[in-house]
Structure formats: C-alpha cells, structure tokens
Amino acid sequence: MPQTVQGVVALAKSEPVQLVDIVIPDPGPGEAVVRVQACGVCHTDLHYREGGINDEFPFLLGHEAAGTVEAVGEGVTEVAPGDFVVLNWRAVCGECRACDRGEPWYCFATHNASQKMTLTDGTELSPALGIGAFAEKTLVAAGQCTKVDPEARAAAVGLLGCGVMAGIGAAINTGGVTRGKSVAVIGCGGVGAASIMGSAVAGASPIIAVDIDERKLAKARELGATHVVNSKDVDPVEAIREIVGGNGAEGVDVVIEAVGRPETWKQAFYARDLAGVLVLVGVPTPDMTLPDIPLLDVFGRGGALKSSWYGDCLPKRDFPMLVDLYQQGRLDLDAFVTEEIGIGDIEAAFEKMHHGDVLRSVVVL
Structure with missing residues (x-):
C-alpha cells in the first residue's frame, strides 16, 4: 500500500521550503523504497529552490543520503530489505555508448524511479537529482542504492552521495x-x-x-x-x-x-x-x-x-572503498558534518550556507 510520510518540498521559485505530507508508492519493477536516516543539505538543493536547475516545481529536495532499504520491486537483486545503503544519482544503465566502451562513470542514461512520489492531492513531485531524500522515506531506482558497511555513521557516509564524492x-x-x-x-x-x-x-x-x-x-x-x-x-x-x-x-x-x-x-x-x-x-x-x-x-x-561530473565516480566501486577507509580512521568524513539538524530546520541551514558558516548541515531522521 502507498505510504504517507513527511517531506520537505519547494513549491515555487524562491519561496521558503515547506514540510508537508507526501505519498510514497509501493516499489515497482527495478525500484526500492528507502527509509532515510540522514541527508546532507547541499548547495544543489538551494539551486533547485531558486529555480537554478529547472522549473519543474514542486521539488522534493535532498539527495546526499544514507538509509535502510525497506522494500524492493520485481526483479531487484542488487539490494534487499534491511540493507544499509548510500544513495547516488548515477544508477548506470549498462547499455549506452559510455557503458559499452567500459566507462560507466560517464553513463549517459542513468536510471531513476519510473513512478512519481506525489503530494496528497496527487500533484507529482520532482525529486532532487532523482532522489528526494529530505523525507522520512523515498522511492528510487534500485541502482541508486549502494550497499556499504552498516556500522558506519549515516550522517557522515551519506555525504558521499554528492559533494564529498565530487x-x-x-x-x-x-x-x-x-x-x-x-x-x-x-x-x-x-x-x-x-x-x-x-x-x-x-x-x-x-x-x-x-x-x-x-x-x-x-x-x-x-x-x-x-x-x-x-x-x-x-x-x-x-x-x-x-x-x-x-x-x-x-x-x-x-x-x-x-x-x-x-x-x-x-x-x-x-x-x-x-x-x-x-x-x-x-x-x-x-x-x-x-x-x-x-x-x-x-x-x-x-x-x-x-x-x-560527480567526481567521475562509479558508486558501486567507490562508495564501499571510501566507507571502509572511513571506518579504518583514514578518511575523516566526520569533519564535514558541521551540525546535525531536524527535518524542519532546512531554511535555517540554507542561511548558514550563505554565510559560509558550515561545511554541511545534516538532517538526521
């Protein structure tokens, strides 16, 4: 059954974001529902709110995230319910000209979920970078989920989802x-x-x-x-x-x-x-x-x-390696977490970002 959860949405250009109810459909073929544990506040989220990416409002913001797979759709084999994952916006297709020549980090046809998350009135949401993780749960393509060490701190390793990996x-x-x-x-x-x-x-x-x-x-x-x-x-x-x-x-x-x-x-x-x-x-x-x-x-x-582009990364290759370095104490991802905040504090985090007061504010759910 579809689930109603809370998420942070930019409804119109340059307007303050709002915490509203959103609807998460059951995962379809090749999709996964992820319970979000932590998500960094990135400049890209602010660009979305300001209309600097495109004008496909309303946006469900957030993309630097880690969490636990809750459910998967038909045909999904790479992850299973209970897996701890870092989300990525490069779910490679395996079939485009970049993938065919053995350079999947340049994939030109990356996957996102086919179904749309919506507001409760049925209005379709545009998830930031195909993720939309300023929410209690989100729907993504299963290839956007990269399994990593479940003992790792979600607030730190989730940042590999964008800025730190870049x-x-x-x-x-x-x-x-x-x-x-x-x-x-x-x-x-x-x-x-x-x-x-x-x-x-x-x-x-x-x-x-x-x-x-x-x-x-x-x-x-x-x-x-x-x-x-x-x-x-x-x-x-x-x-x-x-x-x-x-x-x-x-x-x-x-x-x-x-x-x-x-x-x-x-x-x-x-x-x-x-x-x-x-x-x-x-x-x-x-x-x-x-x-x-x-x-x-x-x-x-x-x-x-x-x-x-995205640090020319291949998430399934790079994320586990970097998380292992973090767990060994050789990569101080904790240094990027300036503060942990609640899901209702994102506008204040944008203001701190403007003033250069933080490397990353991280929403912890």
Missing part, C-alpha cells in the same frame, strides 16, 4: 592525483575541502588550499593542506608558483577549481605546471563564459583541461 573524485578519478604530485585547490567549501582530503589520502605533496575565507583555510589545513593562500591578499597564481618554484616548476601538477567562476578558472589555468591538469568541479551558471586566454597559451602549456 571533491574526492575530482582529485583522484579526474585529476589523477597520486603520491608525490603537487596539487592546488581553489575554493575550499565542501567540495574543495573534499578534494584536499582526497589529495592527502592519495599521498600528494604539497597540497595548496586557496580561498578568501580564513575559516575555510583553517579547515583545509585540518584536512591535509600543507600550505594555504588567502587570495584576497595576494595573487594566488604567484603564491602557488613561489611554493613549488624549485626544480623549474611553473605551477602545480594538478589544479582543482571548486568555485565555478571564469576568474578562478583562469587562475587555475595559469597555476598549472607545464603539462599540468586543470579540473573544473565547481558548477558555473549558464551565463558564464571562458575567460579571454590566448589560444597559444592553451597550446604552449600542454596538459589537460577537464571537467569532473
């Missing part, structure tokens, strides 16, 4: 950061901080954190940055070059741009060493364009200019 993956998967490589991360919010942590776990050195907020730079040091640069006070490109200037280096091996702005992308471009890699993981707005850079500089510096 940052770690931008460093390790997209940027190819390995032992001995030098790294700079421009923008030390949640995603940038995760890039710093991922670079540290991979053995990179030096790791240079760049931001204009001293609080974020202090946190970056805690997470593994060996140097910090306040770009409000100095030219970050010159500062990075000075730090790595030995042996003729003109910059770092990998620069991760976690802001998503033309001016910081340009800084990242010139902060690379020759043949260095630039990874864009910050999300730009539709009006932004590439800065004016001579094409000869693009050719002359060599290397690679990349963007990172």
Whole structure:
C-alpha cells in the first residue's frame, strides 16, 4: 500500500521550503523504497529552490543520503530489505555508448524511479537529482542504492552521495592525483575541502588550499593542506608558483577549481605546471563564459583541461572503498558534518550556507 510520510518540498521559485505530507508508492519493477536516516543539505538543493536547475516545481529536495532499504520491486537483486545503503544519482544503465566502451562513470542514461512520489492531492513531485531524500522515506531506482558497511555513521557516509564524492573524485578519478604530485585547490567549501582530503589520502605533496575565507583555510589545513593562500591578499597564481618554484616548476601538477567562476578558472589555468591538469568541479551558471586566454597559451602549456561530473565516480566501486577507509580512521568524513539538524530546520541551514558558516548541515531522521 502507498505510504504517507513527511517531506520537505519547494513549491515555487524562491519561496521558503515547506514540510508537508507526501505519498510514497509501493516499489515497482527495478525500484526500492528507502527509509532515510540522514541527508546532507547541499548547495544543489538551494539551486533547485531558486529555480537554478529547472522549473519543474514542486521539488522534493535532498539527495546526499544514507538509509535502510525497506522494500524492493520485481526483479531487484542488487539490494534487499534491511540493507544499509548510500544513495547516488548515477544508477548506470549498462547499455549506452559510455557503458559499452567500459566507462560507466560517464553513463549517459542513468536510471531513476519510473513512478512519481506525489503530494496528497496527487500533484507529482520532482525529486532532487532523482532522489528526494529530505523525507522520512523515498522511492528510487534500485541502482541508486549502494550497499556499504552498516556500522558506519549515516550522517557522515551519506555525504558521499554528492559533494564529498565530487571533491574526492575530482582529485583522484579526474585529476589523477597520486603520491608525490603537487596539487592546488581553489575554493575550499565542501567540495574543495573534499578534494584536499582526497589529495592527502592519495599521498600528494604539497597540497595548496586557496580561498578568501580564513575559516575555510583553517579547515583545509585540518584536512591535509600543507600550505594555504588567502587570495584576497595576494595573487594566488604567484603564491602557488613561489611554493613549488624549485626544480623549474611553473605551477602545480594538478589544479582543482571548486568555485565555478571564469576568474578562478583562469587562475587555475595559469597555476598549472607545464603539462599540468586543470579540473573544473565547481558548477558555473549558464551565463558564464571562458575567460579571454590566448589560444597559444592553451597550446604552449600542454596538459589537460577537464571537467569532473560527480567526481567521475562509479558508486558501486567507490562508495564501499571510501566507507571502509572511513571506518579504518583514514578518511575523516566526520569533519564535514558541521551540525546535525531536524527535518524542519532546512531554511535555517540554507542561511548558514550563505554565510559560509558550515561545511554541511545534516538532517538526521
């Protein structure tokens, strides 16, 4: 039987979110109902509320989540009721051209649940990133559920569902950061901080954190940055070059741009060493364009200019590994949980996000 639970919904553009009753259908073929234990408050949720993703209101917000599978539909074999899972928005299809060539982390036809969750009057909801986890329960495609160690703290490992995975993956998967490589991360919010942590776990050195907020730079040091640069006070490109200037280096091996702005992308471009890699993981707005850079500089510096989608992750490969590292004390996911809040506190969490007061507020149900 369909269930009525509480969920946080954005009914109209720029209006405060509301905690309302929503209807969760029984899972159909290939679907699962998950009882949500914890869900992080991500900038993407705010973008949905502000109409920055699309205008398919009303939205059921929330997507960085962990919980327990309650029921599965016909044909589901990868998870079963009782499994502890982290939700993801890359349920790969296995059949598209990316999957066919052995690169499922680029899957172009990822799955979501076929059925719709609704308001009690029957109005269909658009779940954020196909998940919608600011709710007591949610309906997802079974492939969006990744089994992990059930002893792990839900508030911490749920963050792998988006921002933390995006940052770690931008460093390790997209940027190819390995032992001995030098790294700079421009923008030390949640995603940038995760890039710093991922670079540290991979053995990179030096790791240079760049931001204009001293609080974020202090946190970056805690997470593994060996140097910090306040770009409000100095030219970050010159500062990075000075730090790595030995042996003729003109910059770092990998620069991760976690802001998503033309001016910081340009800084990242010139902060690379020759043949260095630039990874864009910050999300730009539709009006932004590439800065004016001579094409000869693009050719002359060599290397690679990349963007990172979800940290180029494959959830069934990456989530269990990262949760195991967390359980071993080698990956401090707890450091990203600034506060635990109730499901009715999301508007206040958005305000704290605006002021840079948190890495993540996490709703615990």
